[in-house]
Amino acid sequence: MEITQIPPGQLQAHPHNAHRELRNIDQLAESVTYSGIIEPLVVLPADEDQQHTIIAGHRRQAAAVQVELETVPCIVLPTTDADQYVTMLAENLHRDELTASEEAATYEQLRLLNWEPERIAKATGRKTRRVSDALTLHRLPAEIQKATDEGQLDLATAAELASFTHDPKALARVMKKGQGHWGFQHAIADERARQETKDATERLRAQLILDDIRVTPKPTNTDGKAAYLHMLLDSDGNEATIETAKHLPGVAAYIETIGSQPQARYYCVDPRAAGLQPRTRTQTINETDANHIDQENPQAQAEAHREAWERATAVRQDFLTGRYGTAKGAKTLFRTALRTLVTASLPLPTTYGGLADFATRIAGSPLEELPESVGMDRLTRATAARWLAEQEANLYNVAQDGWGDTETALAYLTHCTTNGYELSHIETQLHDELTTDTTSDDTYEADDQSERAPELATA
Incomplete structure (x- = not known):
């Protein structure tokens, strides 16, 4: 393509440039002072005022103005409106990372031109899910966009908050309780359960009124x-x-x-x-x-505790599936799991519902269907799945009735947090209780030994 030298003063910003502010211009200007503009800007043909609209290169133009370059190399590229946005977005994505809300704003411009998420994803090299989540973010309140830009929320989690925009109080509760990806997943699960209960209550109330019951x-x-x-x-x-x-x-x-x-x-x-x-x-x-x-109604309290634990379990098992549900992920757990399986008798638990499905998610297939000639990758995943199922069953027993191995449960929760999982409120309560119990046992043993020490010394 032909390169044209154009004075920086004849270049104007595109009205839909994704960057709301140009960042790191001083650093770029210093580089331009020594090396000049190496990569040409992409601009549109001059308008009646002899101004070229920048498609790609807003930061380079700003740096050129700052160091007072007479001209900058440009490629004049006549394109359609949609092509302009795509070119500009691709430039920004690969050169200077956009904030999530800036990226979302540009996708929204393409959506207004009747581009579907699949088409946007193909044109920009992004995954369709990311584009869809970004478009959802664009419709969320400013405080959610700000939290996403600042890294408090990842894009996928922010998009999940769309289901609470009708209820500002619910949204505020999630934002207050959430911390980290999995912490927000707990908060979202709890709030969804709260909303479902509220909706079910209103449906029941309406039905009673329809049935002429006060x-x-x-x-x-x-x-x-x-x-x-x-x-x-x-x-x-x-x-x-x-x-x-x-x-x-x-x-x-x-x-x-x-x-x-x-x-x-x-x-x-x-x-x-x-x-x-x-x-x-x-x-x-x-x-x-x-x-x-x-x-408090003891029955209601017990049922609420059970349901809260099941919600936390669902989030935790999603975390574990994401971390260990591949051969590569399972290998990081293989040594621990295999050692436990070798040194102890651990039949696959069947008393706690859902563990067989959970183990299948980790292993990639039911454990009982492993052939004798199973490959190492599949065996690795199956071993990790078996160990995790045992840990989940023990944790459930400890949480519900205290009949499980408390030390094993505490070690398992610690393992999860060490590997990036954020405990829910109910899991944190159990972790604290188990930690306190362990500390109390250690103190008791130490006191017991100190009481017996004089006898041992005189023996």
Whole structure:
């Protein structure tokens, strides 16, 4: 292509240049002082004011102006609007890394020209998923874009936050709780569960109203009369049901959440006034319901703990799959896993649901289908999968009922964090508890030895 020398003053920035600010110009100007402009700029033909619009080379033009070069080498390239954006983006991507929001803004310009993510990806050498995530980022609030530009969020994680833009409070909770890629994955999983519970509660409330059932907050029952409907009989001695009693005075429902599942609890404020009678001695709501207005329901608490642990497990296993789910990744765990398998009897756990699928994800195929002639790469992955499944089963047992090996569980959590995993809140609680227990055991052993030391010394 023909190179034309053009004065820097006759070059103007493209209105859609991806860089919102030109960075490191002083450093580039110093290089230009000694070496000049080595690579030509790419510009459009001159307009009626004899100004050429820069397609690629905004920083070089700024450096040339700073060191007062008379002319700079340029390639005059007539192109379509879309081609301009692609040329400019490719230039910026490979020469001076764009911030995520700058990259997203340029993809958005192409999208407005009816370019699909697949076409943009092909033209720029980016993966389609990255282009799609960047386009999503462009639609997110400014604070999310800023956090992504500053490295607090990776692009893929930022794109996941799009599902919370309708609820600023939810978005704020995720941003407050998240830290690091996997920390944000925990926060996102927790918030999604929260949103699902909220949505399910609203659906249940709407259905109750459609069924002509009065919905109230949970009664405080200060007069001691309110009782659950299933504990009452109608005037004929039949069990009172919501279908037969919903139009009686004082009959209503409140919504209680057990774990993440909302449930309707039917009750009557004053059974005798409604013509209902107790089965035997009817206990009141406060007497029968552990979830009093000022108490935690043990069942709800236990269910919430179980669900929180399962969410954390799903994120952790995604992390482990990404880290060890290839032959190369599994090799880093092979020595540890093989040593454990050789020195201990570890049948593949079957009591904890989902571990077989998890092991298959790591190994690449079910462990029981490994042929005798299996290659080393596949065997390496299978060994890592077996070890991880055992660790996950033990960790689950320790977290749920304390019957597992606590030292092994602590070592496993430490292994995960050492390799880049961020613990969720519930995992951190367990880690701290196990660390405290281990420290207490060490202190006890030390005290026990010190008490016996004089006897040993005089023996």
